[in-house]
Amino acid sequence: KKTDTPQTFRRTAMTDHHTYKKVEIVGSSTTTIEDAINNALAEASKSLDLMEWFEVTETRGHIENGKVAHFQVTLKVGFRITNS
Secondary structure (H helix, E strand, C coil): CCCHHHHHHHHHHCCCCCCCEEEEEEEECCCCCHHHHHHHHHHHHHHHHCCCEEEEEEEEEEEECCCCEEEEEEEEEEEECCCC
16 A cells, blocks of 8 residues: 655645645744644644644754753644635
């Protein structure tokens, strides 16, 4: 069974005759980059409907006393415009 690749998903999602808008958000976490992404998407989902994809555009962190204090991840989030 053939599985969809990220390129196949992106091509399918972007060519299904809908109109999308992109917004940029930044999530943070004291534990992991993945948690920073999940935190950002969870908060964004409270005010954005029909979110369908995201792209990580930047990853950075804050250092305190020589250790990572928290991670910050910048995302572009694509959501479908209603009635499109």
